[in-house]
Amino acid sequence: MTPRTRLCGTLLALLTHGQPAGSAPPPAEPGGGPLTVCLAEATPPFSASSLPDGGIDAELARAVAGQLGREVRLTWVSIPNRGGLGKALAQNLAGGACALFAGIPESGGPNEDLAEKRLAASTPYLETGYVLVGARTPVRSLDDARRLGRIGVVTATPADLYLFQQNLHRLPYGDNGALLAALADGSVDAAALWQPALAEARRRGQAQAVDGLALPEAGRTRFVFALRRGDPALLADVNAAVDSLRSDGRLAAILRAHGLAP
Known part of the structure; x- marks a missing residue:
């Protein structure tokens, strides 16, 4: 089970609602028209219509469109319980509701x-993973973690497996909400948290701003734009825009503003 399933509830499920055989793909967007981008309705800090700026993906969509000299049109998508993000992808991209899904x-x-x-992926614009955070003091090494003793982790995640391999004393929790509460009330000395969940908790004032130890060995997840494979010109434009935003520091500024510094 991926971190996205545990913490944001939007694991990319099997795409079971593809385009009917023999049907023509939706026409490519005109180069000068609005850039239509689909966003998941409630997956902060990535995207949420309740956030003033819409989240990381909304800000990035605006920046990409600006880089391409196009207006942006955002479409908020509720992720269905059945089929999940995979169904939403197929319905909105194959159906032509948007050109990109962030x-x-x-x-x-x-x-x-x-x-x-037959969906393509842009170059990744974000890579994130787990971080080990102390309840009262910073954790800077695994030796620090061993001295603390009680380490909370969401069970059956890559972080859980990694801590087990390191012979660290783990206390299992069912989800990030419970783990963050345990970190706040001192039930655990430290917690291995999915970094986007920690960033969102800090934004809400539900977690202390204590530095953590990145755990790249526990696995990393990259995030991309999805689009129809039959639109190579748009793919090239989006990749070039993301590369430009990365090189001039604007991408880093967006991530940093949401607590996910590169």
């Missing part, structure tokens, strides 16, 4: 489901 996770390599359904 916030698509890739763990351990390219997303095979996108390839199977």
Whole structure:
């Protein structure tokens, strides 16, 4: 089970509602028209219509459109309980509701489901993972963690497996909400948290701003834009825009503003 499932509830499920066989793909967007971008309705800090700026993906969509000299049109998508993000992807991209769908996770390599359904992925614009945070003092090494003793972790996650391999004393929790509460009330000395969940908790004032130890060995997840494979010109434009935003520091500024400094 990926971190996105545990903490944001939007794991990229199997794309079971693809385009009917023999049907023509939606026409590519005109180069000078509005850039239409779909965003998941409630997956902060990535995207949420309740956030003043819409979240990381909304800010990035605006920046990409600006880089391309185009207006942006955002479409908020409620992720269905059945079919999840995969169904939302197929319905909105294949159906032509949007040209891009932001916030698509890739763990351990390219997303095979996108390839199977003739969807392409942009260059990654964000890579994140787990961080080990102390309840009262910073954790700067695994030796610090061993001295603390009680380390909370969401069970059956890559972080849980990593802590087990390091012979650290783990206390299992069912989700991030429970783990953050345990960190706040001192039930655990430290917690291995999915970094976006920690960033969102800090924004809400539900977590202390204590530095943490990144755990890259526990696994990293990249996030990309998904789009129809039959639109290579748009893919090239989006990749060039993301590269430009990265090189001039604007991408880093967006991530930093949401607590996810590169």
